[in-house]
Amino acid sequence: MPAKLRAFLQSSGLQVEQTLKAALAEQSDASALFAAMNYAALGPGKRLRPALVYAAAQALGGTAAADKSHEAAAALECVHAYSLVHDDLPAMDDDDLRRGRPTCHIQFDEATAILAGDALQCQAFELLAGAPLSAELRIRLVAELAHAAGARGMVAGQAIDLAAVNQSLSLEQLKQMHRLKTGALISASARMGALIGGANEAQLAAITRYAEAIGLAFQVQDDILDVTADTSTLGKTQGADAARNKPTYVSLLGLDGARAKADELHREATDALAQLGGNTAVLQQLADYIVHRDH
Amino acid sequence: MPAKLRAFLQSSGLQVEQTLKAALAEQSDASALFAAMNYAALGPGKRLRPALVYAAAQALGGTAAADKSHEAAAALECVHAYSLVHDDLPAMDDDDLRRGRPTCHIQFDEATAILAGDALQCQAFELLAGAPLSAELRIRLVAELAHAAGARGMVAGQAIDLAAVNQSLSLEQLKQMHRLKTGALISASARMGALIGGANEAQLAAITRYAEAIGLAFQVQDDILDVTADTSTLGKTQGADAARNKPTYVSLLGLDGARAKADELHREATDALAQLGGNTAVLQQLADYIVHRDH
Numbered sequence: 001m002p003a004k005l006r007a008f009l010q011s012s013g014l015q016v017e018q019t020l021k022a023a024l025a026e027q028s029d030a031s032a033l034f035a036a037m038n039y040a041a042l043g044p045g046k047r048l049r050p051a052l053v054y055a056a057a058q059a060l061g062g063t064a065a066a067d068k069s070h071e072a073a074a075a076l077e078c079v080h081a082y083s084l085v086h087d088d089l090p091a092m093d094d095d096d097l098r099r100g101r102p103t104c105h106i107q108f109d110e111a112t113a114i115l116a117g118d119a120l121q122c123q124a125f126e127l128l129a130g131a132p133l134s135a136e137l138r139i140r141l142v143a144e145l146a147h148a149a150g151a152r153g154m155v156a157g158q159a160i161d162l163a164a165v166n167q168s169l170s171l172e173q174l175k176q177m178h179r180l181k182t183g184a185l186i187s188a189s190a191r192m193g194a195l196i197g198g199a200n201e202a203q204l205a206a207i208t209r210y211a212e213a214i215g216l217a218f219q220v221q222d223d224i225l226d227v228t229a230d231t232s233t234l235g236k237t238q239g240a241d242a243a244r245n246k247p248t249y250v251s252l253l254g255l256d257g258a259r260a261k262a263d264e265l266h267r268e269a270t271d272a273l274a275q276l277g278g279n280t281a282v283l284q285q286l287a288d289y290i291v292h293r294d295h
Numbered sequence: 296m297p298a299k300l301r302a303f304l305q306s307s308g309l310q311v312e313q314t315l316k317a318a319l320a321e322q323s324d325a326s327a328l329f330a331a332m333n334y335a336a337l338g339p340g341k342r343l344r345p346a347l348v349y350a351a352a353q354a355l356g357g358t359a360a361a362d363k364s365h366e367a368a369a370a371l372e373c374v375h376a377y378s379l380v381h382d383d384l385p386a387m388d389d390d391d392l393r394r395g396r397p398t399c400h401i402q403f404d405e406a407t408a409i410l411a412g413d414a415l416q417c418q419a420f421e422l423l424a425g426a427p428l429s430a431e432l433r434i435r436l437v438a439e440l441a442h443a444a445g446a447r448g449m450v451a452g453q454a455i456d457l458a459a460v461n462q463s464l465s466l467e468q469l470k471q472m473h474r475l476k477t478g479a480l481i482s483a484s485a486r487m488g489a490l491i492g493g494a495n496e497a498q499l500a501a502i503t504r505y506a507e508a509i510g511l512a513f514q515v516q517d518d519i520l521d522v523t524a525d526t527s528t529l530g531k532t533q534g535a536d537a538a539r540n541k542p543t544y545v546s547l548l549g550l551d552g553a554r555a556k557a558d559e560l561h562r563e564a565t566d567a568l569a570q571l572g573g574n575t576a577v578l579q580q581l582a583d584y585i586v587h588r589d590h
Contacts (some may be wrong), residue, residue, distance in 0.1 A: 091405035110386035122445035129438035143424035150417035159325035183565035
């Protein structure tokens with residue numbers, strides 16, 4: 001990873017953790033609930049979605065825009081964290097290990113994990129409502145996040161993914177599932193940052209193409225790592241998707257085909273950035289990182 | 296029930312169902328998810344929260360305000376429906392029957408019920424973001440709902456309730472649990488309607504006192520019905536709370552004490568309405584109904 005990107009990720013990661021810590025400081029009698037929310041939102045993680053918010057805001061609106069992106073960045077991380085907590089539940093993917101730690105329902109209990117996920121989703125919208133931005137911009141961000149996270153976005157993708165266990169999916173169906181399950185929130189991250197940065201419609205279209213390409217590339221790389229990385233590097237059980245008989249890019253395209261697909265998506269992202277304008281150095285490095293990461 | 300209240304509830308119920316049907320018309324590949332969302336949000340129910348939104352908006356802003364309250368009313372019903380779906384899950388209250396029908400995870404499956412609840416919460420914020428109101432008012436409604444539904448409101452109450460099984464609670468702790476678990480959303484319903492109706496700060500304080508009183512009265516009456524009504528009238532298992540060894544107003548105050556408490560709260564609600572001003576006839580009849588209902 002280039003030193004510049006490493007510094008950016010470290011800074012945006014610290015920033016979002018500070019915002020999350022303040023938002024999740026205990027303020028009710030439900031101490032286990034808050035402990036579980038903190039465990040889920042502030043555990044180890046790549047903080048990729050907050051980084052995208054900050055990078056897109058900075059690219060179009062400079063430091064002033066990035067400095068107003070804390071709530072949006074934290075909101076995206078809350079939704080991401082809630083989705084992992086619920087995905088890991090016994091009735092869903094039934095995972096015991098996440099990022100090298102016990103999953104939330106193992107560390108606490110199932111009821112607390114369900115409630116912590118519910119509260120984290122709600123917290124995301126509370127954060128957006130309190131952002132230091134115009135009411136017009138805040139409500140636009142609420143609309144973006146609600147659409148991306150709901151029944152026509154992330155949750156639909158998770159439902160399709162669950163229905164796909166032991167089914168054969170076409171490449172098109174697999175793409176659609178990932179476009180919803182992980183792509184929608186990644187696109188929302190970049191779009192929300194760009195909106196805070198003052199994007200016009202053409203710029204919003206360009207950042208969306210960029211985000212859709214890296215979102216899918218992220219998933220392709222996940223599928224590649226599921227068969228090539230070992231469990232300790234990955235922080236989750238290696239080969240878990242294959243063992244569950246889920247269709248993956250590797251099972252449909254082979255390892256070389258999946259790698260070629262990741263490269264193609266990387267080129268698409270780079271092309272979209274050329275049309276975005278602004279200072280796209282960090283967004284480019286994020287695209288590079290997503291395709292070349294080893295965990 | 297007076298004819299005027301019956302007509303009001305019928306009209307506001309039809310209105311919110313129409314809004315929900317339009318919002319939940321299937322628009323993704325996840326057909327089971329949408330079926331479960333519709334099942335949960337559009338099944339039989341009192342539609343009390345939407346009625347409060349409409350009644351508060353109408354009291355302060357007349358028909359014009361009520362006509363702009365559809366999205367807020369539907370948003371409240373989405374959050375209420377999601378909370379019931381998740382509360383009924385095996386890891387939570389483990390209920391098979393709700394309003395005389397199989398609960399969502401029995402009718403579908405557990406994973407679909409978790410996801411339908413998640414998506415219904417998200418849908419609530421999407422509805423508010425698209426309401427025909429100023430951006431300032433919409434973001435205020437988002438802030439109200441997010442605060443009431445989250446870790447310092449409804450979800451905290453559910454967490455405290457779960458922790459209270461087989462515990463002895465003081466009357467104060469029981470009140471605090473209900474204030475969060477059901478009271479927060481009922482207060483938000485009345486407050487959001489009042490805000491759409493153009494409430495000033497004094498009116499917002501009065502409607503909040505009214506709503507807190509009827510919210511608690513609703514729960515006291517629930518506890519009374521849990522021991523006095525039979526299962527077919529109730530639409531859920533009679534005596535379920537007592538069997539689960541949960542503390543209730545009846546177990547702490549006795550049946551007569553609980554009835555006296557309900558009457559006291561009814562007087563508080565009536566006093567608060569006297570300070571609200573506006574046309575409070577329907578709000579008064581709603582308070583009467585909550586204390587005198589038999590299911």
